[in-house]
Amino acid sequence: MIEHPPETESLSVPSAGVETRLVSLHAHAALGTLLVSLLFGVLAAMELAVPGSGGSAPFMSWGKLRYDHTQGIMLGWLGNAFFAFLYHAVPLLTGRTVTSARLGQWIFGLWNFVIVLPGWVLVLAGFSQPLEWAEFPLVIDVFVVLALLLAAVQFLAPFFRSALEDLYVSSWYIIGGLVFTLFAYPMGNIVPELLPGARGAAFSGLWIHDAVGLFVTPLCLAIVYYVIPAATGRPIYSHFLSMLGFWLLFFLYPLNGTHHYVFSVIPMSAQIGAIAASTLLGVDVVIVVANLLLSVRGTNWFRRDMGLRFVTTATLFYLIVSIQGSLQAQMSINQSVHFTDWVVGHSHLAMLGFASFAAVGGIIHAWQRLPGKRCNTMLLGWAYWLLVSGLLIMVLDLTIAGLAEAAAWSSGAPWLDSVRAARPYWIIRVFTFIPLAAGFILLLAGLSSGERTGAKNEGEAA
Template sequence: MTDTVAARAVPRVETTLVHAHGIAALVTLLLSISFGIIAAFQLLYPDLGAGVSWLSWGRVRYSHTQGIMLGWLGNAFLAFLYHAVPILSGRPVTSVALGRWLFALWNFAVMLPGWVLVLSGVSQPLEWAEFPLVVDGFVVIALVMAAVQFLPPFFTRGLEYLYVSSWYIIGALVFTLLSYPMGNIAPEFVAGAAGAAFSGLWIHDAVGLFVTPLALAILYYVIPAVTRRPIYSHFLSMLGFWLLFFLYPLNGTHHYVFSVIPMSAQLTAITASALLGVTVVIVVANLVLSMRGAGFLPRDPGLRFVAASTWFYLIVSIQGSMQAQMAVNQTVHFTDWVVGHSHLAMLGFASFAAAGGLVHAWQRIPWARYNARAIDVGYWLVVAGLVLMVVDLTAAGLMQGRLWASGAPWSESVQASRPYWIVRAHGAALLLGAGFISFFVGLTTGARGGGLAAIEHGAGVEAAGHVASRLAPVLERVS
């Protein structure tokens, strides 16, 4: 690609909206982590917050999970989209004014009232869907606005020129808009096992059709942008894309193995889970081969987060495929193993991808503050906290499953779990809290225009050219 074509592939990026959603992501991240730390300590000290209704364990836990998914990840993904979509499509986003409304709606009509209502005792007893119906309505409106904001730029050119990150972004925006009402609204009106099937659909689609596609869009974008080399195989990237969107919607019922939901649905979900593990191996192999030469610990902080996310994605997906099998599920279901698995997915894979995408975009905002040392410290603290938590909770889950199968009194498993909960609360949770505080400091202090923003005109345009290389033919024609 010539310099002229590369430059034309990079229209105006709305850096104010990147920055606004980035700050919102960091603030909601710290609040969500605080809720998680409180919940971890309450398992050890049940009287913590006693007499204060809004500090009851269930409400705090709901605030933690919804805050991570919609507050932290939602805002971080939106920040990345404002950076990447213009570069990938060669066109600006639909409207700056629409972007301001989307920012206000996402944070002040979804997150803020959602937290207030949940802490006040108004919620839904649905996993990953705890915000009440009134908030769900605003989420659907926000998803429609996001689709209007980010999809039209991709359709101004032929689909044959779309890079794989573009496909993942399109898939996430379309399928999340379809699956969110089914998992968050339909169970309120469908009773019994049928309602549970709808809920299970969203439990997995929240991760599989919202979080995973946007995280993979970041991975496939940042790797060639930083290494300045094309991805290893476009064929493998598209094979992984179609397999993911075909298999993930079939997985939800594996959360209800041995339930009253028809066994045919359970076996379909178990089979799809195993096939999804094969899909992830294909995707990760393509990503790892695309990073060849960058080293196991890349110097670029955004790429370092992305590299870690890639390996966590492989581990958590193989673990998920394994624990969906009946022989394993009967031992680990309802144990702390599942909690460790969830953190490996939403923190290890998704949050590291979101952090990598946010850092990459942040570096290219000329006026944004940037503190590389704080980001580096935050990275290692979060890695240490995550590894400690996952190993600790995995061991706790195996112990709990063994005790439950033995017929021992429930109280014995609670007492035996206490040492593991001490490690989680006093070790892993505090490491994670310190790490994310350092990450917050890294993006809010330091020199303005630090990092790669100082050479944005040179390296930034060149890197964008590698990401958008498949757009070159059409750009040549319209030049």
């Protein structure tokens, strides 16, 4: 392990090794699938506000929209955003090109035209599995695993070709995230098909957490750890804390899974172990976030650079959502808020707050360093505020809805009282679509208008 952070210049200067076309392709695919996934989400949300609003077509039923929403967000939006970022960052982190541009085209085609699009269509046609974060049917999973293998060849090989010299913390997260997901994805998708009921659920619990914690989180942290020094021109505050955070995360995150099934028939010792790990995870996140925030302190992060603004905001959301997660894993809180909209709010804070802000920051950062692209800082600023306000209103709204549901349930009142109590909040949640959709559309507009990029890098690396 290296004792010092890498030269920050090497992170921010475009290198001849970057496959700019693949960055651009994946960034476009990311934003496109994001808008489609958002549409699935709002249609599902409308069904709760106004039942039957989606019509009575079998392929538009609530469950199918719900499946496509989350799979689209995880694989379509975040998956493509990660690939776009990796094509930018891996050559700069390793000083080597990715394995092959041709392989990159295959991965792009596989990911979007063999996994995401057919996955969506198959779910709507009625082929799926009823497992959270694993709703695409098994036939799609075969190609996901294949694509993850190819991605390992594409992005991990440069690290090994550079003999793993001076691995920066982003590199650790990239390697860790890609390798772990290669194992965890088939586990979460296949084991519950082979082990029935409670025994399969134990593995589902693992994957529900691994999907967010060991695919999404490491790659988002790779982006944050990358963009901060690259955009500020300052090294990360403490490399020791970076590595401490990394190892604690990879030790603790996988041990969280059973906290999705507290008070279930799964052995109490496993539940208590998972709750303990969830508590410690909160501590780990405080370490990670402290290190990141100390790194941006005094850098004028909010005004200095749009990518930096998004990833720093992601860091703040990461802190809030993780502390919330640690708290809601505790039995005293879990027994009330589990099964309620509180948890749906939590998921949105994680995937839309932390993960999407990090992914947007990564895309903006890479985009500004592509030759001949446009970037409109004013529009991106508007996008930022719309997304922040849409997200915060939604999370607050769902959190209150969850508390209202919990109160109705524990009062012993008729079940429908909890539905009636939640209804106004479900209606408000639909309206948060407006700032969120506007924000993402302005993001797209901000990346396709304004001044040409390319000259960006001189002034900054100093």
